[in-house]
Amino acid sequence: MESLSDSFRALGDPTRLRILRLVAEAPLNVSELVSVVGVAQSSVSHHLAKLKGLDLIREERQAGYTFYSLAVGQDDRRRPLIELAREGDDGAGDQARLTDLLRQREDRQALNERLLEPGQSWFLWSSALASLLPALDVADFGCGTGVLSVAMARWARRVVAIDQSRQALDEAQKRAAREKVRNVQFLEEDLHRLSLPSGKKDLVVLSQSLHHVKTPGAVLREAARILKPGGRIVVLELMPHDERWVKQRLGHLHLGFTPRRLEADLDRAGFAGLSLETHARNGSSPFRVFLLTGAKR
Numbered sequence: 692m693e694s695l696s697d698s699f700r701a702l703g704d705p706t707r708l709r710i711l712r713l714v715a716e717a718p719l720n721v722s723e724l725v726s727v728v729g730v731a732q733s734s735v736s737h738h739l740a741k742l743k744g745l746d747l748i749r750e751e752r753q754a755g756y757t758f759y760s761l762a763v764g765q766d767d768r769r770r771p772l773i774e775l776a777r778e779g780d781d782g783a784g785d786q787a788r789l790t791d792l793l794r795q796r797e798d799r800q801a802l803n804e805r806l807l808e809p810g811q812s813w814f815l816w817s818s819a820l821a822s823l824l825p826a827l828d829v830a831d832f833g834c835g836t837g838v839l840s841v842a843m844a845r846w847a848r849r850v851v852a853i854d855q856s857r858q859a860l861d862e863a864q865k866r867a868a869r870e871k872v873r874n875v876q877f878l879e880e881d882l883h884r885l886s887l888p889s890g891k892k893d894l895v896v897l898s899q900s901l902h903h904v905k906t907p908g909a910v911l912r913e914a915a916r917i918l919k920p921g922g923r924i925v926v927l928e929l930m931p932h933d934e935r936w937v938k939q940r941l942g943h944l945h946l947g948f949t950p951r952r953l954e955a956d957l958d959r960a961g962f963a964g965l966s967l968e969t970h971a972r973n974g975s976s977p978f979r980v981f982l983l984t985g986a987k988r
């Protein structure tokens with residue numbers, strides 16, 4: 692009885708009710724729900740946790756995303772409540788946005804299948820092309836759990852994977868061992884002040900780590916210091932965004948950057964020949980990424 696009244700109470704919240712109606716139509720991930728319901732990701736996550744706690748929805752991992760769907764079966768005594776919710780007025784126009792989102796998802800899937808046909812996967816293509824690179828000495832700034840460090844170690848001479856988080860480095864080390872990659876060195880240090888010698892590296896990579904650091908300009912100066920003259924830098928960053936929840940939940944210190952600001956920082960740190968590539972928005976994600984590359988003067 693308690694669970695029934697808890698479920699009624701939980702669905703008294705209009706946003707939660709909208710979310711439940713949406714996942715009752717199709718399995719959806721958090722970004723998709725954010726784009727349909729139009730509220731902050733932190734709020735959607737909070738409502739999902741509540742619905743999941745009451746066993747009204749279930750979660751399932753698919754292709755790296757968590758999808759949420761209705762967990763209430765036909766013979767569940769809460770089923771009439773769900774049917775009532777589904778039939779209710781759609782004043783916010785969620786159904787139209789959901790239909791549009793599902794159509795876009797299908798189009799993307801069809802396109803991906805066409806694109807993947809030649810090599811079966813983009814990962815295979817990227818590793819095949821990367822194998823044409825000369826053997827480089829690479830530093831991965833803010834390596835996290837080491838996905839990129841280990842991928843680069845397949846074509847690099849040596850990779851130094853740097854992070855200030857011991858926990859992240861432990862994970863990265865386990866990944867390297869699992870994948871039998873032996874040319875990665877792990878360094879627990881602050882990117883603002885590295886113990887690495889000057890002028891020795893061919894390539895510095897910063898993938899989504901600059902928005903975590905206090906002084907991006909100082910970190911880029913460290914990158915320039917450890918590179919050989921002509922050594923290259925690759926920065927992958929987020930465009931400016933308004934997702935404030937990332938500060939508390941993910942520890943971001945900057946809500947993205949304008950490419951112009953990072954170009955100025957790179958120039959001041961001693962990089963030239965800068966080139967910018969901006970990625971199109973990925974489906975309903977509120978984040979957009981760009982790549983900046985350059986060479987040490």
Ligand SMILES: C[S@@+](CC[C@H](N)C(=O)[O-])C[C@H]1O[C@@H](n2cnc3c(N)ncnc32)[C@H](O)[C@@H]1O
Nearest residue numbers: 833834835854855856859881882898899900903
């Ligand atoms: C979002 S993760 C990026 C992980 C990885 N580069 C990737 O693209 O998947 C950012 C990482 O930067 C690290 N980091 C943040 N500030 C740092 C600092 N001042 N010195 C060293 N590492 C730092 C964090 O611990 C975290 O693992």
